[in-house]
Amino acid sequence: MTCAWIDDDERGQCGKREYKTSKYCFEHKAKAHKIWVDRNKEQAEERQKQRDKFAAIQKEAIEAGMEAGKNCIPEPMIVFDNITGEMGKVDSGGKGMAWIVHRNGRDKFSYWGRKYGNWKKHHYGGIQYWCFEFKQSLEKKQAFCRAFAKVLNNNGINAMAQSRED
């Protein structure tokens, strides 16, 4: 068999003898290998760029979430003490949990999120990012998650804030 290398601008198919088990001759085997190495390097650079981009988006999302949570003034929760019989109020409002869901569990963002971004697998599909900030203040957590999700949405990544009362 002869070398399968096809040169666009020179003489068409090379036609020299194949080198050992390669489909190319010695010279073109080296050339093909270099092209392969360069392409891998390019792809690795592309992947790194993508990772950096996601990291920057999420950093912005967290900052927006923190800002929104700090600025949120929860409606105080009125509590009744069964033992003393006294009424009181809790300034942090109702208690609960809040999180962000990204629906597609198989896209690039999901892969990045689970590997680098503290996202977890979501029970109902996709991935989930828990808000661990603002102790147990549901309203502040909700504000965090809404602002966080909005930054993702603005960057073309689907995300929605969800929550539940305790």
Ligand SMILES: [Zn+2]
């Ligand atoms: Zn050749």
